[in-house]
Amino acid sequence: MRTRMHRGALALAAMTCLTACGGSDDVRGPAASAKDETPPHITACPAGVPATVTCYGGQDSQGAYYMIAKPANWSGILVMHAHGGPDLGAPSMERAQEDLTRWSIMPRAGYAWAGSTYRQGGVEVRAAAEDTERLRGIFREHVGKPTRTILHGQSWGAGVAAKGAEMFTRETVGERPYDGVLLTSGVLAGGTRSYDFRTDIRVVYQYLCQNHPRPNEPQYALNLGLPAGVTMSNAAIAARVNECLALDKPAAQRSAEQKLKIDTLVKVIKIPESAIQSHINWGTRHFQDISANRTGGASPFGNVGAVYTGSTDDAALNAGVLRYSADPAAYAKFAQDTDPTGKIPVPVVSTKWISDPTAFVELDAYFLQVMTRGGSADRLVQTFTTTGTHSYISDPTYPTLMNALLQWIEQGRKPTAASIASACAGQEAQFGAGCAFATDYYPQALETRVPARARPQ
Structure with missing residues (x-):
């Protein structure tokens, strides 16, 4: 009292x-x-x-x-x-x-x-x-x-x-x-720093899984989240993640490859397994809102120069992930609103x-x-x-x-x-x-x- x-x-x-x-x-x-x-x-x-x-x-x-x-x-x-x-x-x-x-x-x-x-x-x-x-x-x-x-x-x-x-x-x-x-x-x-790791999880996930987007789908810069006008629900994103990582299954029912990919995301992005899905969702749909509706169609996020560590082969990971530069005008506009x-x-x-x-x-x-x-x-x-x-x-x-x-x-x-x-x-x-x-x-x-x-x- x-x-x-x-x-x-x-x-x-x-x-x-x-x-x-x-x-x-x-x-x-x-x-x-x-x-x-x-x-x-x-x-x-x-x-x-x-x-x-x-x-x-x-x-x-x-x-x-x-x-x-x-x-x-x-x-x-x-x-x-x-x-x-x-x-x-x-x-x-x-x-x-x-x-x-x-x-x-x-x-x-x-x-x-x-x-x-x-x-x-x-x-x-x-x-x-x-x-x-x-x-x-x-x-x-x-x-x-x-x-x-x-x-x-x-x-x-x-x-x-x-x-x-x-x-x-x-x-x-x-x-x-x-x-x-x-x-x-x-x-x-x-915003210009709090969400960097969601760019990272998108590129590392794509390096590991290659299904967001799939090879037969139109490709886009992952730091956009999704292209403007494209609709994807959290459930649809989860279906792709589970297809690759089987997060919806007990660990005992996952393959050795799936376990290794999950372990890579956990160690490289430094988040628990339970947070992988939500951050991929936010790095998809919230990033789309930012790039399409707040920063003029360009992305304020980038990963040029970021060095990823924690995988079984960091050299291959850093050579293989997609790299993006933050658009200067988008970055400045987002910083003015959020920083x-x-x-x-x-x-x-x-x-x-x-x-x-x-x-x-x-x-x-x-x-x-x-x-x-x-x-x-x-x-x-x-x-x-x-x-x-x-x-x-x-x-x-x-x-x-x-x-x-x-x-x-x-x-x-x-x-x-x-x-x-x-x-x-x-x-x-x-x-x-x-x-x-x-x-x-x-x-x-x-x-x-x-x-x-x-x-x-």
């Missing part, structure tokens, strides 16, 4: 916010249009949300659906959630409800929560950040005025949150939109499961470099856990991180990995077991996991 000292700090924050954090008459950006937005309507809460919570739903003027949860014992803290993925299909209310179910820990901990589906599917970070900021305005205008607002990004949404915290500041918005940022399981090296600059003006706390197979822990090492270059390293505290999943670590993890972030904001007490780990034990009585912070862990450089390569200048 929240301590008496922390409740007092929240009350003090509420009083000081009347003058220090209050809104301005010069609010700009997506949140400024909130008065013209259709007010949200009270709706049934999805599964997992306590009965004491009031839920709201709606669709904003740009087409994004959203859900809002406001607890009866609202602390005054609003958590603006940027979800992961991204989905490639059209937005739907079901996605917003699923996000609230997964993150019901926030209203259970006394925080209001608001999450947008974004106006569109696909890999466009700035647009998603704008949709999240628009929803912040809708909450303030139609639901309540928070004393503090925390921007939470999960997975790909952590990149959205990092970019949104740079885009929307007191200087650009006319008020302070976000008091702090929470980044969990984040894809934090920007963080490290210029976040508020406290940031992050966490990552050390064995995360989707968003590698080494991405966090690169993010620290970016924050250092941007002059914000002193506003970043990174934590890591020894257990969890990519999608969700554990119930007590998130209230612990929120408390640490809020105390930093309100009292100026910058947390450490050790102080967060110690505080987590106190959350388990209310939220159950699940604390697993590693106090002395530091990730290695991204290049130790993903080979360095030539990049456009």
Whole structure:
């Protein structure tokens, strides 16, 4: 439970916010249009949300659906959630409800929560950040005025949150939109670096399997994902992968050749067998969305100069894989949309499961470099856990991180990995077991996991 000292700090924050954090008459950006937005309507809460919570739903003027949860014992803290993925299909209310179910820990901990589906599917970070900021305005205008607002990004949404915290500041918005940022399981090296290994898995897989595309099918540059206009479902991709690797069968039913190919992918790409299919899917369909819809038909990804190691014959592998250069204009456009600059003006706390197979822990090492270059390293505290999943670590993890972030904001007490780990034990009585912070862990450089390569200048 929240301590008496922390409740007092929240009350003090509420009083000081009347003058220090209050809104301005010069609010700009997506949140400024909130008065013209259709007010949200009270709706049934999805599964997992306590009965004491009031839920709201709606669709904003740009087409994004959203859900809002406001607890009866609202602390005054609003958590603006940027979800992961991204989905490639059209937005739907079901996605917003699923996000609230997964993150019901926030209203259970006394925080209001608001999450947008974004106006569109696909890999466009700035647009998603704008949709999240628009929803912040809708909450303030139609639901309540928070004393503090925390921007939470999960997975790909952590990149959205990092970019949104740079885009929307007191200087650009006319008020302070976000008091702090929470980044969990984040894809934090920007699009131009976070996805390099998916180019690698496509070319190594094709070297091994030669069926994506097949020799008798039209050939295309693999760094495009798929040619524009070509449709291929995840199930169709899986059929090809299983044809070559038999991932859908127990290991005992695979041939020696299939086992060797799987072992090669695991060792060269440095991912577990269980992650092969999903990364090939993303390196196909998400890459197609990027090249066809975001970067003018060219690819921002390349592997020229990448040296692959871990196979039984690395010389043959490196000589045999297809090589591609990133298109300079596509690279620049994708970087402008997705890459963080490290210029976040508020406290940031992050966490990552050390064995995360989707968003590698080494991405966090690169993010620290970016924050250092941007002059914000002193506003970043990174934590890591020894257990969890990519999608969700554990119930007590998130209230612990929120408390640490809020105390930093309100009292100026910058947390450490050790102080967060110690505080987590106190959350388990209310939220159950699940604390697993590693106090002395530091990730290695991204290049130790993903080979360095030539990049456009």
